[in-house]
Amino acid sequence: MELPKIHSITKKILVALLGGFLLLFLLFHATANLFILRHDDGAWYSAFCHFMGTNWLVKIFEIILLGVIALHILLTLWLAFTNRLARPVRYHQSQRSTTHTTSKLMVWTGILIFVCLILHFSDFYFVKLGWVKGEYMVKTEKLQNEEIMGLVNFAQQMQVTPEDLVNELENNALQYSEANDDEAEVKNYIASMREKLEVINIVQRASEENNFSEDKQWIRHLTYDERQTLRKVLPESDPEPDFYYMARNKFQSLYIVVMYLLFFVVVFFHLRHAFPSAFQTLGLNNYKYNNIIEVLGRIYTWLVCLMFAVVPILVYLGL
Numbered sequence: 001m002e003l004p005k006i007h008s009i010t011k012k013i014l015v016a017l018l019g020g021f022l023l024l025f026l027l028f029h030a031t032a033n034l035f036i037l038r039h040d041d042g043a044w045y046s047a048f049c050h051f052m053g054t055n056w057l058v059k060i061f062e063i064i065l066l067g068v069i070a071l072h073i074l075l076t077l078w079l080a081f082t083n084r085l086a087r088p089v090r091y092h093q094s095q096r097s098t099t100h101t102t103s104k105l106m107v108w109t110g111i112l113i114f115v116c117l118i119l120h121f122s123d124f125y126f127v128k129l130g131w132v133k134g135e136y137m138v139k140t141e142k143l144q145n146e147e148i149m150g151l152v153n154f155a156q157q158m159q160v161t162p163e164d165l166v167n168e169l170e171n172n173a174l175q176y177s178e179a180n181d182d183e184a185e186v187k188n189y190i191a192s193m194r195e196k197l198e199v200i201n202i203v204q205r206a207s208e209e210n211n212f213s214e215d216k217q218w219i220r221h222l223t224y225d226e227r228q229t230l231r232k233v234l235p236e237s238d239p240e241p242d243f244y245y246m247a248r249n250k251f252q253s254l255y256i257v258v259m260y261l262l263f264f265v266v267v268f269f270h271l272r273h274a275f276p277s278a279f280q281t282l283g284l285n286n287y288k289y290n291n292i293i294e295v296l297g298r299i300y301t302w303l304v305c306l307m308f309a310v311v312p313i314l315v316y317l318g319l
């Protein structure tokens with residue numbers, strides 16, 4: 001199969017532009033992650049994730065982001081491949097130029113980042129897509145359904161538990177339906193009551209285990225099965241991944257913390273070279289600004305990687 005012909009300079013410029021976009025995204029991502037460090041029961045981070053998960057502009061941005069990542073990788077591999085094809089016979093003497101070593105390093109660190117990203121996505125992003133099970137949270141107000149509240153209030157008036165109330169209703173209703181020949185309808189009604197009861201049980205368990213956020217806006221730590229129940233009984237409740245607790249739980253494990261820190265080391269080496277080379281490819285460097293670009297690159301790389309690294313370290317240390 002023939003690859004379409006795109007001049008390698010065009011490919012390089014595209015890689016640099018897409019890379020520039022990713023540099024901005026990483027700064028944003030690392031900054032947002034700092035909310036995980038707040039001891040506010042996830043109030044800020046959950047509000048941020050809720051906005052990111054529900055705003056349609058952000059959803060479009062997410063698709064663009066994933067497209068940019070894919071295109072950035074494909075173009076880099078394509079460039080490396082065509083460069084190799086252009087010189088099928090290797091040099092006898094190994095190349096020692098820094099440009100050559102740097103671009104080789106970029107390809108390898110890029111591949112490693114891709115592998116780490118897949119693992120990172122299976123920790124978080126794939127949970128949002130429903131491909132991996134996680135922990136979930138739901139807005140308390142979204143469970144205040146009229147029928148459910150009615151059932152709870154009625155049980156309270158009768159001074160029984162909602163469960164006993166539904167059992168009692170079931171016994172009476174079945175006797176009534178046998179006499180009146182509308183058994184199927186009554187069974188459907190009882191089944192829908194049992195489903196509402198499941199929601200009440202979830203809320204009850206959450207309140208007993210203190211899974212409400214401090215401001216009672218969210219019910220947290222819902223299991224996958226509980227989320228499925230809520231999605232079935234109250235589709236509008238729309239439970240979402242509880243990324244605050246998932247991140248805090250994950251970083252209790254030294255193994256995961258170390259894996260993430262290794263991930264950031266690879267990101268460090270990639271960014272360290274990505275920043276100045278993007279400027280060079282776009283022709284934005286000249287002898288006057290080279291030093292400034294170099295210093296900005298260093299500051300950017302250290303800042304982003306340290307912001308990423310403090311989250312697992314401080315959470316692990318319980319700070």
Ligand code: HEM
Pocket residue numbers: 026029033049052053062065113120124125128243247260263264267308309311312
């Ligand atoms: C302490 C380190 C990190 C934490 C706690 C973290 C956490 C998360 C979380 C919770 C999500 C899902 C957010 C959502 O979909 O609403 C996510 C998505 C993502 N992360 Fe990270 N992340 C970390 C480091 C990184 C690094 C180093 C990279 C890239 C080199 C990265 C790239 C991404 C990408 C591309 C997405 C998917 C796009 C998105 O949902 O915004 N993350 N991360």
